[in-house]
Amino acid sequence: MDLSVVNHEDYFAKIGDDHKFPINKFGALAKYLIKKKIIKSFYKPYSCSEETLKRAHSEKYIKDVKNKTLDQRIIKKIGFPIIDSVINRSLVATGGTVLASKLAIKNGIACNTAGGSHHANFDGGAGYCVFNDIAVAAQYLLDRGLAGKILIVDLDVHQGNGSADIFKDNRNVFTFSMHSKTNYPTKKSISDLDVELEDNIEDKQYIETLKFYLRQLNKENFDFVFYVAGVDIHFNDRLGKLKISDQGVKNRDEIVTENFFLKGIPLCGVLGGGYNKDFNKLIELHSILHKSCAEII
């Protein structure tokens, strides 16, 4: 079976080529996945509806984003200008993770070519995240009875603080974040399971630590998994402070996707962060998620 991957040309937004966020990676990743024959075609998402967004974000925040009346302080925290293409991409990328999660239930595994906006909170965005697509999609599945006990495996170099906050009182969603101790956010939130890594951790120890926690998580009976596959753990990343190699990223993605897929637990993979100094390397690293999923399905 071919892997289901969700993509939309509007994942790209006009924030300017000199912006610190490598926005061009979205178009480039989609082209790369086709060119390397990892997949043949994409599923196209709709913009996420207000009804669906409202289950993970306050009505005021959603309206302020859509009407461009957001407080300057929050705009600064987000780090993107709140312009039409950014608003549109945030809605479409969130719709993309919702669609990918439904495809994961149908086919066992599916991915978005964006998503992983884990810093966005109930009433405001932060750290290049406008809407928390993972939280919105998780709530969507719960509301429709499509999942009952969801696990978020967040292996981005930064803590998934927004997801942790949104679900702190929700017993149906378990948040697991394994991240660099010294990276953003300075003040960490409390996930259900936080693993803080030292910056000098080596591939071998990183993988062993991951396997240890996956074994613990395997004791629970989760019926759906979101995987935030941030590649900012790579040694050549501009923001991430960990020093994981190409092979380490590959091992990580294969271990996580296999762990759940082979147990028949639907997995939805989302991109997460990546700010590699080498743009072509960044695309290659992000594609490892899709490649790992395409190979096991």
Ligand SMILES: [Zn+2]
């Ligand atoms: Zn990150």
